[in-house]
Amino acid sequence: MPTSGTTSGTTSGTTSKTYDRTRVAAWAAPASGEPLAPTTIERRAVGENDVLIAIEYAGICHSDIHTVRGDWGPQPFPVVPGHEIVGTVAEVGSAVTRHRVGDRVGVGCFVNSCRQCVNCLRGDEQFCLDGGVGTYAVTDRDGTTTQGGYSTHVVVDAHFVMSVPDGIDPAAAAPLLCAGITTYSPLKRWGAGPGKQVAIVGLGGLGHMGVKIAHAMGAEVTVLSQSLKKQEDALRLGADHYYASSDRGTFGALAGRFDLVLNTVSASLDINAYLRLLAVDGAFVNVGAPPEPFSVNPMSLIYGRHTVAGSMIGGMAETQEMLDFCAEHGIGADVEVIPASAVNEAYERVLASDVRYRFVIDTSTIG
Known part of the structure; x- marks a missing residue:
């Protein structure tokens, strides 16, 4: 379970405010090219529009490997990868109506956007003209750095949280959020x-x-x-x-x-x-x-x-449509479920094309 605490932060000017934070277990890349290792990270407190998700499974995407190995340029290390996330709702903010505690949900490749530009209003949040916020290694709109799904819990704005239908095995559902x-x-x-x-x-x-x-x-x-x-x-x-x-x-x-x-x-x-x-x-x-x-x-x-x-992923409505389509047709990814301790080996196997067809981390093995 996450542990709670408080830290002091500065908002604008010299006005300070205390934010409740939660520390959770995770696996992170400490620096470019270094093996992932267990650590703890800080998640924000659940705001009125947020969902706290107890993560069950996190898929490994080739993008994760590119990121932590520096193939796509400098990164804000340490980096917790993972943008194929499935779990259950552990807490919801006061304004959240679409998700309830106990629901199975998913989070994909991004966790925020401006929601005001023409693309966002059209449902193409992935093409946000103000810059969509990736699930990890990106500066969020509150100035913090996003950290991904190789962890036990994550806090995400409810708009970017999908419902995972009962008809899909949760481990096989995780890669659907990207692949x-x-x-x-x-x-x-x-x-x-x-x-x-x-x-x-x-x-x-x-x-x-x-x-x-x-x-x-x-x-x-x-x-x-x-x-x-x-x-x-x-x-x-x-x-x-x-x-x-x-x-x-x-x-x-x-x-x-x-x-x-x-x-x-x-x-x-x-x-x-x-x-x-x-x-x-x-x-x-x-x-x-x-x-x-x-x-x-x-x-x-x-x-x-x-x-x-x-083409690049899809917006929130289309991603939900995809999950519903997959449930209707009995579609899930072909996965090999691994413990977190095998993540570095899994990266090497992905690079060697030795997986059929997606590794998924059982996050109960984290921490």
Whole structure:
């Protein structure tokens, strides 16, 4: 259980105010490239619009690894990663009506936004023009640094807390808060459904969710993976076809077939080869984060009225919609549940592609 205390802080000018704080157990990266280790961190007191969540499971995303290893620039160490959070409500603020103590809930990739810009008002809080606040390693609007889900408890504004339906196993639900919405949003936006041909590039943490969701939407699903080693898995997950992208004959055989190609990998690709797979008016949508820019031949776009696009998670309403969709269709991530003490080993295994398909930390093993 968290332990309470008080600290003094300064608001504006010389006016001081005492804030109640709570210390909780966590696992953090103390510095760039250093192994994660147990620690304690401070959570804010529950405000009138807040929810205190007793975390049950926290998924490991490749973004966590990039962050703590400094791949994405300097970070405000120590950093507690984790933006795939599932737990139960332990306390609610006086103004909270949507969640009650005991409810199972989830938190995804961000925990605040301005809620006043055109994007926020439209329900695209992930594109907040004033800068959305990530679940960890970001300065929140009160000046504190956010810390993520590799911990026992977290306090989050109720607007950014999702309800996790009973129909999803809580451990399998955690990765839905990132991998699930990252694939659901573009599949929905670009019309995956009956009569549509959808290709999923890559069969990892994102790709395996893309296959499950596209199949549930009614599309005919093809997986394009580097080799044939995951073919059996892909068909089990709901793919109708599977091809090795390392076989150049694949691109000739599939030319002009797909209404949508969803790229889930972060490796550099010959994007023009993939654009040739598109049918007229087809779209290549990128949700991976390759290290190098794509080089697009304009003729790959002009011939066939092709589109190259990108997508990033989803807003609060769409994320809730995704969770409800997954519950309705019996969809959860394929997970390997680990104790917190195995997190550093899990990072190495993610980098070696030795997980099928998402690690999830049992946070009862923290502290």
